Amino acid sequence: MDAELLIANLTNPTLLFFVLGIVATLVRSDLEIPPSTVKFISLYLLFAIGFKGGQELAHSPFEAEIIYSLGFGLLLSSLIPLYTFFILKRRLTVSDAGAVAAAYGSVSAVTFVAAVSFLDAQSLAFSGHMVAVMALMEAPAIIVGIILLMRYDIPGPDEPPRLSLGSVVHHSVTNGSVLMVVGSLVIGIIADSKQAEGIKPFTTDIFKGFLAIFLLEMGMVTARRFGTFSRYGRFVTLFAVLMPLFNGSMVAVASHLVTNSVGNRFIFAILAASASYIAVPAAMRLAAPKADPGLYIPMALGVTFPVNITLGMPLYLLLVQHS
Template identity: 60%
Template sequence: MDLNLLIDNLTNPALLFFFLGVVAVQLKSDLSIPETSSKFISLYLLLSIGFKGGQELAHSTFTTEILWSVLFGIFLAVIVPVYTYFILRQKFNVENAGAIAATYGSVSAVTFVTTISFLEMKGIPFNGHMVAIMALMEAPSIIVGLLLIKIFKKNQKESNIPMKTVINHALTNGSVLLILGSLLIGFLANDAQAEGIKPFTTDIFKGFLAVFLLDMGITSGRKLSDFLKKGWFATLFAIIIPIINGVAVAFISGVFTESVGNRLLFAILAASASYIAVPAAMKLAVPKANPSLYIPMALAITFPFNITLGMPLYLYVINLT
């Protein structure tokens, strides 16, 4: 791995703000980001990246590469929860295994946004249709995770929420709806209209990302200590599975696209884990699944790994092929 690339990534100001948040928790500081502000910033990041992706898509010609890339993204969202479920069943019950599998089959929008910032910093181009693929990968893994729980659950007589309700919740999840809606708006807006809001969608993006990662650092720091007490299996899973998924997709994605930026985004989507959409769906559909297990795995272990060591590792693998 290129050590200069790794050092550049670790000294990225946005990433350093993440570490500042973790340190603040360890020092028992009262530093915090108001919940309303944190929610606004997360909505802003999704809106901005969706709009810019729509603009990129508007200037692109629909090709077979885009079609195969979309199908590949959906395939990943289906296959990852299936194979990870059976690994997780070695240590966890059906509900927790299904919830964690869905978490790792789905994607982290914030990890995706951070990777885009990394690509822009390195001057590596990528295509706007990757934003649409990210949004399309949210729901399938949730549905697959719930199906696995239904299939392998011994007591089928227990009352639960209908699958139709859960699927509707997954498809209308706020983050999915916002990024797809922003993508469509960006696609429809002409260049002059997009230029008019560029100061909002582009110029302040990195500043908001830094503040959001500070908040993520604070949240991760709070969850990390309690989670590490739960045992080694979950911790190793939260590191090893992202490496396997990310490295494998870094190789395989070359079949669908030659773009280094697209391949890195595919790798990070495969390696990331959801801590927003999936927990919301599992809370509704599988209340017996333990959120203090799958949320810290995604947020306190996998997320920091991907934005520090994961991105340079996957890019290194891509450059080898």
Template identity: 65%
Template structure:
């Protein structure tokens, strides 16, 4: 791994605001981003990345590589929940194992956005269809996680409707904003789309910095709650994403020659959802403890990926 790439990533202003958020929480500062502003920033990031991806996709030639990429992505969002569920089932029980499996099989939109910023700093291009792939990977993992819980649940509680779970996962706010913006960007007239380019592009990193500032504060608070669950889940939250990211960084070479696309595939495989999955699991499987799977995704996997993980995955992509 290039030391220059690691230093460049760790000194990225966007990431440094994440560190500032952690420090603010540790020193018990009264620094806070209002809830309404936080929700707006979240929606803005999903809108901007979706719209830009749709615009890029509209200029891309629809070829076999895109079809294979979509199939590869769906395969990842099914395989990762399967093996993680059975790794965890005996340790923490069926509901919690299913929720964590869904989280790690799904994707982290914010990690993806940070990875895009990383590629821009490295001057590496990527295909607009990768945004569509991110949106596609969100729901299958959630459905697989719930199905695994239903199949392995020995209680006689009422079974959840697969159709209802699928509907909720597809219509949750984050998924709908991302996919809707992608479609709008895809069909929008290019000359008209340039009119909102300053909003979707020029101020993007500023809003991302504010979002990561808040994520830093939330991370510091969540990790305190997580300590009582022991070291096994802590190491799981690092080693499983690291394994997924490195394997996909290598295997994606058989799918595409684009370094940017391969790197983003690795990030999607290594990320864990802390937005869509908790919202769905709250309805689908209320027995799953959010005090376990949210801190794992947000307090352990997310910081690891955006600091150490990204340079490692990028190094694997460059090596092969």
């Protein structure tokens, strides 16, 4: 790996705030960001990404690459949970394996936001339609995870019947984070360009500041949840480290079949490598009540997220640039 690129990433101010959050929790500081503030910032970040992506898409010619990219995203979010499930099923219960597989097949909007900041630091651009790809990759992994649970996890006679696939998918699609990014994307497409300039300072100039505060909170949450799944042993920790690196690296290389854009290929890699800890847990609480949230949420947030934003992003960019 390019040492200069890795050092540049590790000294990125937004990432350093993530580290500060971890330190604050480890030293038992009383530093706290109000939940309402965290929710506002997360919605703001999704709004800014979606709106800017919509504006870029509105000014881009409609090309075959957009269709190929959407199809490639759907393929990734359907295939990853399949092989992930069968790897995990050897060591975990069917319910836990299905929930973790859905999480790793879906995407993390926060990791996507951090990836956008990383690309900006490298003076690299990506196409607006990649925001749509991100939004489209949320639901397929959840659907595949639920189908696998229905096929392999048979409820006992004393257990309540599992909710229908349709109701769970509807819940995941109408999840606040998904609705915000998709809605902002659509508004960005149809909004008048001159009037959109009026909110540019809000969507662009203060973006990194809000991201730094949000990652500070993510650091504190990560440190609190990291140790909660230690009872599952080394296997899940190794999986949470190696699986994103494998997925991201493979897609970084294979994405040249879809696009030649370095920025777009990098985004594909980070989407394949990321794991959902917002939309999927909300859906799995309904679809897989026997699955342990103390396993799949810390795996995604406590291990995979920091691996991706520290080691993963420089690695994926390096692979994209040399393949």
